[in-house]
Amino acid sequence: MIYQVYPRSFQDSDGDGIGDLAGIRQRLDHLVALGVDALWLSPIFPSPMADFGYDVAEYRGVEPMFGDLAQFDALLADVHARGLKLMLDFVPNHTSTEHPWFLESRASRDNPKRDWYFWRDPKPAADGTPGPPNNWTSDMGGSAWQFDEATGQYYLHTFLKEQADLNWRNPEVRAAMMDVLRFWFDRGVDGFRIDVLWHCLKSQGLEDNPLNPAYRPGMGEKYLVLQHNSANQREIHELAGAFRSLADSYGDRLLVGEIFLPLEQLMTYYGSAEQPGVHLPFNFQLLETPWKADALAQAIATYEAALPQGGWPNWVMGSHDAPRIAGRLGEAQARNAAMLLLTLRGTPTLYQGDELGIGRVTIPPDRICDPQDLRQPGLGLGRDGARTPMAWDGTAYAGFSTIEPWLPLHADWRVRNVSRQEQEPGSMLGLYRRLLAARREHPALSHGEIVLLPYEPEVLRYERRAAGERLLVALNLSEQERLVDLPPGTSADLLVSTAGSPLFDGRLLPGEGVLLQLKEC
Numbered sequence: 110m111i112y113q114v115y116p117r118s119f120q121d122s123d124g125d126g127i128g129d130l131a132g133i134r135q136r137l138d139h140l141v142a143l144g145v146d147a148l149w150l151s152p153i154f155p156s157p158m159a160d161f162g163y164d165v166a167e168y169r170g171v172e173p174m175f176g177d178l179a180q181f182d183a184l185l186a187d188v189h190a191r192g193l194k195l196m197l198d199f200v201p202n203h204t205s206t207e208h209p210w211f212l213e214s215r216a217s218r219d220n221p222k223r224d225w226y227f228w229r230d231p232k233p234a235a236d237g238t239p240g241p242p243n244n245w246t247s248d249m250g251g252s253a254w255q256f257d258e259a260t261g262q263y264y265l266h267t268f269l270k271e272q273a274d275l276n277w278r279n280p281e282v283r284a285a286m287m288d289v290l291r292f293w294f295d296r297g298v299d300g301f302r303i304d305v306l307w308h309c310l311k312s313q314g315l316e317d318n319p320l321n322p323a324y325r326p327g328m329g330e331k332y333l334v335l336q337h338n339s340a341n342q343r344e345i346h347e348l349a350g351a352f353r354s355l356a357d358s359y360g361d362r363l364l365v366g367e368i369f370l371p372l373e374q375l376m377t378y379y380g381s382a383e384q385p386g387v388h389l390p391f392n393f394q395l396l397e398t399p400w401k402a403d404a405l406a407q408a409i410a411t412y413e414a415a416l417p418q419g420g421w422p423n424w425v426m427g428s429h430d431a432p433r434i435a436g437r438l439g440e441a442q443a444r445n446a447a448m449l450l451l452t453l454r455g456t457p458t459l460y461q462g463d464e465l466g467i468g469r470v471t472i473p474p475d476r477i478c479d480p481q482d483l484r485q486p487g488l489g490l491g492r493d494g495a496r497t498p499m500a501w502d503g504t505a506y507a508g509f510s511t512i513e514p515w516l517p518l519h520a521d522w523r524v525r526n527v528s529r530q531e532q533e534p535g536s537m538l539g540l541y542r543r544l545l546a547a548r549r550e551h552p553a554l555s556h557g558e559i560v561l562l563p564y565e566p567e568v569l570r571y572e573r574r575a576a577g578e579r580l581l582v583a584l585n586l587s588e589q590e591r592l593v594d595l596p597p598g599t600s601a602d603l604l605v606s607t608a609g610s611p612l613f614d615g616r617l618l619p620g621e622g623v624l625l626q627l628k629e630c
């Protein structure tokens with residue numbers, strides 16, 4: 110079970126309205142009480158924060174706003190002392206344009222680091238005026254190329270113009286970045302989440318991408334083209350394999366790849382028996398699948414069937430990039446989402462604040478920070494709503510800080526906070542704790558097989574089975590009461606109800622999910 114910490118918004122220890130490493134240290138008991146196994150920290154490295162840390166200006170240090178290396182070591186020691194693991198965010202596709210490598214590369218056309226990035230001459234557009242070298246689009250809107258007056262060439266940026274893409278075909282880049290991984294592994298870090306892994310290699314010729322026939326205005330400009338040549342090149346698997354070999358050389362370490370691709374292509378990132386890839390290519394399907402029993406059952410079945418031999422599944426229900434699950438589905442279904450996430454087969458990743466059921470947070474226009482939203486306003490692409498501070502208690506600023514935080518708190522923080530929910534067994538936090546405790550107690554949940562049962566209208570049902578144990582999950586996705594059939598020849602004991610029902614009598618309340626222990630009778 111991985112828990113994603115967004116460091117800016119977890120706990121502020123020095124009163125600047127922004128979270129930091131010392132703050133995370135103060136709150137580790139929350140993670141122990143919750144029952145997670147590992148923390149993944151979004152980037153903590155020195156950064157101008159154009160993309161809130163995903164623009165790294167130095168890979169082997171700590172952003173002063175978050176602390177320093179000594180504080181990092183102290184955090185790591187505390188995490189390990191509690192029996193937890195710590196993962197960092199490795200951002201290989203691009204550096205900040207303030208990284209010394211880029212400053213050198215930009216200095217002149219013949220700088221030894223020129224080829225560490227992608228520099229190309231302008232290409233004449235149809236009307237003869239100079240334009241970008243090809244039609245690739247930035248994930249943040251507009252062209253992926255930025256003209257640099259100093260040397261009269263464009264450089265490539267798949268994300269913001271402040272995030273220049275590294276040229277991973279250059280062996281010096283590769284060696285330098287492998288050293289970055291070694292630096293943190295040597296310090297004792299337990300693994301990495303690898304940012305946009307599928308983007309790291311581009312087609313050697315940098316040819317135009319094909320146009321996307323499904324593009325419609327309002328989708329965001331990154332969808333104008335299909336990323337055939339700018340991402341997901343065959344050679345990426347050799348690179349993923351090299352990351353994996355390095356991780357394996359340190360023993361028990363974990364690599365999670367951030368990859369947004371259709372299922373069949375996603376699966377290739379597990380690698381092969383001869384050349385394993387990352388342990389877990391992130392599976393984001395639950396963020397996109399319609400909240401319907403048939404659609405979810407189909408998504409689970411297709412994913413399970415697509416896994417390669419020995420591939421361990423994983424599920425993600427929220428992140429700093431996605432709308433809050435409780436905002437999307439409402440409180441009752443967010444409880445079902447918790448049960449689904451924690452009872453499916455494989456490693457779940459839980460995003461901070463989802464254990465409180467934080468819903469949609471409206472960010473006043475003058476407080477919008479996310480460059481995605483600022484560059485393409487009005488398309489609903491803003492990510493600030495998922496990045497608001499954790500709420501710890503009912504005191505000023507929810508115990509997160511002593512001053513107004515960098516982003517506003519959710520409106521109901523006075524009641525929706527850790528301290529309050531700890532007192533209420535029926536709270537979302539209580540539910541997460543019970544579900545995580547059940548995962549530890551029942552081998553069927555941690556490593557048993559999954560058997561999808563025919564879905565009843567708006568009720569998703571599946572069994573988890575291990576030697577001598579059968580558990581049934583039934584989630585009522587409707588707003589009406591529903592009857593649930595048990596498998597023939599079984600009766601059931603209730604382990605967890607999302608609605609706090611004391612026992613199971615064959616009915617599910619509107620929006621209720623249950624975890625049942627089956628007994629043969």
Ligand code: NOJ
Nearest residue numbers: 160163200268304305430
């Ligand atoms: C994915 C990260 O999750 C997102 O926050 C970031 O903007 C992009 N990668 C670029 O690094």
